[in-house]
Amino acid sequence: METVDFVSRKVFVANEQGLHARPAARLAREAQKYSSRITLLTAEQEVDAKSILDLLTLALGPGCVVELKAQGEDAQAALEQLELLFVNRFEEER
Helix, strand or coil: CCCCCEEEEEEECCCCCCCCHHHHHHHHHHHCCCCCEEEEECCCCEEECCCHHHHHHCCCCCCCEEEEEEECCCHHHHHHHHHHHHHCHHHCCC
16 A cells, blocks of 8 residues: 655635635635545644634634645645635635
């Protein structure tokens, strides 16, 4: 059995209201499209990025830097897509 390494990248919460319900739902929905295990890490905890409730427990405010981590065959593609959501502020602010 082959061990699959994980990939990760730091992302910045640029939304004025942080990672509240709408962007958390969007992040979870997008993460669910991938078969990889995807988590979001802060200094205190690691949660399942496919779970809106888990994401909301982080209570991420504006300016937070967190780490996206994925493990699986589509991990790289998943992180690229999820990072775009953060970069584009979940398309909430134009």
